[in-house]
Amino acid sequence: MASKVLVVDDSMMVRQQVKRALGAADFAVVEAQDGMDALEKVMQNQDVCLIICDVNMPRMGGLDFLEALRKIPVFTSVPVVMLTTEAQPDLVARAKGLGAKGWIIKPFKPEMLLAAAQKLAASKAA
């Protein structure tokens, strides 16, 4: 069965680019357009093995989503990679503190994202 990845970004273009990058491997992609939407999507897809998440989004940003996610018992350790234009050290530190596995600064290289996704999905499955 394909590993399920949740992609959270307010830009449809970015969600499509991530989907295309992951399409090279056997991933099933679920999309969410902001943090609130992502909280609903994870509850409907508790088998997600990786979350790729933007930071600046309307309604609920990526770091607030990550904080809320970690309070849900089944998601305390699901791997999360932030994908954002931001590189502000205190934001990066907050993500790290909330157990994120990585931080990618846009625009991303598809092969780099795919390699990271494969590694993290495998570690989650192990």
Add this chain to the structure above:
Amino acid sequence: MSTVFNDVERMLSRAAIDLFEAHGAATSKTPSVEPPHQETECIVATIGFAVADGSRGALVMVASPAAIAALQPPDGDEHSEMILCDILGEFSNMLLGRVKNILLPRGVTLLLGTPTTAYALKLRLSSPFSPCRWLAFVVNDHAIRVRLEVALANDFPLADDAGESPMAAREGEMIVF
């Protein structure tokens, strides 16, 4: 215009060229222009920003559908207005993000909003209350215009670039925790 405004304008110009070139687009800057009075259809994207000292401003990008499609071909055959709005919105986000990353080592941290976009016929932008300037670029043979608006609370001095960026990584890179 203040020297800070001029400095930020130069950073924006550099960031825009880097961003378009990172997407494989042949890019050149053209002399500053007055507000575009677009007679045909165009897309506009804007993001507001603020600084802790009370300074605030906005970035506005204006481009034709053809300019956007040449910069980032939309998925599939669909060139709907909403998809083109989404693409320009994300470019405005990446552009302001780059300006933020240039300003970080100079001691200024921008707090960024999220993009608002619109599809327009005969676009007329009103003049902002803050000082503003238009920059114009030719990207893949199409015009893309960028307006910078900044209301400075103080004419804050930009620290000399310490050389060592407090950014943990550069655009296109990944930090592994």
